[in-house]
Amino acid sequence: MKFKTRFTSDVRVEMTPMIDVVFLLLIFFMVTSTFMKSPGIHVKLPKAKSSESQPDKDLVISIKKDGSIYLNEKKIAKRNLFQTLRWLNKSKKRDFLIVRGDNMINYGMLIEIMDIARLAGIANVSLATRR
DSSP states (O other), X not given: OOOOOOOOOOXXXXXXXXXXXXXXXXXXHHHHOXXXXXXXXXXXXXXXXXXXXXOOOSEEEEEOTTSOEXXXXXXXXXXXXXXXXXXXXXXXXXXXXXXXXXXTSOHHHHHHHHHHHHHXXXXXXXXXXXX
8 A cells, every 4th residue: 555645844933034023122112111310329318298399400419428519410529619500500590409418418518518509699499308
């Protein structure tokens, strides 16, 4: 008795279309994802139940636990702070300042920074807290 021979086809999964689909998904998720802006200076803010959220302003001073001062995420010496704030107030009309101080900093240093800002002409000085 003679049996018919069956032809078996070589079944393969093509990788090129699958790689194209993976790259398209990757590009889709990269384009549609949102990036949150978070401050680069890590400061542990004190808590306050009555705190209000302020819109992001241009001038933010961060004071770290070790006493280093950052103006808009750039380190600045305390002796240069007055001239810089006065220049920003006069030339760019910035009169609102948010002070982000670590909860372990010296209270006198916080008052000194606020005093420097007010002497430089910045009338609105606000303290940042967390809820």
